Amino acid sequence: DGGIxxxxxxxxxxxxxxVTLSCEQNLNHDAMYWYRQDPGQGLRLIYYSQIVxxxxxxxIAEGYSVSREKKESFPLTVTSAQKNPTAFYLCASREAxxxxxxxxxxxxxxxxxx
Amino acid sequence: AQSVTQPDIHITVSEGASxxxxxxxxxxxxxxxxxxxxxxxxxxxxxLKYFSGDTLVQGIKGFEAEFKRSQSSFNLxxxxxxxxxxxxxxxxxxxxxxxxxxxxxFGTGTxxxxxx
Numbered sequence: 698d699g700g701i702x703x704x705x706x707x708x709x710x711x712x713x714x715x716v717t718l719s720c721e722q723n724l725n726h727d728a729m730y731w732y733r734q735d736p737g738q739g740l741r742l743i744y745y746s747q748i749v750x751x752x753x754x755x756x757i758a759e760g761y762s763v764s765r766e767k768k769e770s771f772p773l774t775v776t777s778a779q780k781n782p783t784a785f786y787l788c789a790s791r792e793a794x795x796x797x798x799x800x801x802x803x804x805x806x807x808x809x810x811x
Numbered sequence: 812a813q814s815v816t817q818p819d820i821h822i823t824v825s826e827g828a829s830x831x832x833x834x835x836x837x838x839x840x841x842x843x844x845x846x847x848x849x850x851x852x853x854x855x856x857x858x859l860k861y862f863s864g865d866t867l868v869q870g871i872k873g874f875e876a877e878f879k880r881s882q883s884s885f886n887l888x889x890x891x892x893x894x895x896x897x898x899x900x901x902x903x904x905x906x907x908x909x910x911x912x913x914x915x916x917f918g919t920g921t922x923x924x925x926x927x
Binding site for chain 1: 820843845847852853854855856857860862901905914915917918919920
């Protein structure tokens with residue numbers, strides 16, 4: 698079955714440590730997205746990518762980094778510069794066209810601070 | 812600026828009762844509108860979407876939504892709620908920037924509880 702796989706499901710970060718969240722899709726979608734979800738705040742866009750080797754900052758990119766070396770993969774690194782990383786992280790993807798295509802989501806990664 | 816408001820943070824309904832979840836948006840043109848559902852610890856699942864045409868759209872799991880341009884609303888409805896509908900529901904607006912971005916703006920969600 699086609700879908701979006703996020704791993705790990707749970708992740709713990711020590712102070713000063715960078716951690717990387719994986720997102721893989723086999724839907725052949727061009728566009729991919731990373732969101733952060735905090736209680737009562739909905740979803741906030743961290744980074745997005747429309748094509749391989751290209752990505753743009755979203756609304757809350759500070760303290761995060763991404764890469765898009767392959768169409769199917771869009772890993773997110775939470776750096777030590779992100780002072781409040783505890784949240785639920787969601788990856789999404791969509792077909793590039795037509796522009797009204799909905800986003801499809803993975804099952805998320807919950808990141809906590811040790 | 813584009814925005815989405817879900818006025819109800821938490822709603823409790825009895826099983827078998829009807830349901831309406833409110834969504835209001837602010838946008839300069841006809842937006843793309845979506846409703847998603849999220850079970851605890853899971854990702855978001857698309858319930859339905861509106862782009863154009865018939866203002867009453869049908870979705871999965873027996874849900875429907877009606878686009879009302881005059882009220883800037885896109886409320887989600889279900890005639891008879893099942894216990895398995897307990898989840899968090901998100902309304903989203905998709906501005907169209909003329910490219911492939913399709914950035915979505917999400918509401919803060921409505922948490923639905925179902926009483927037996």
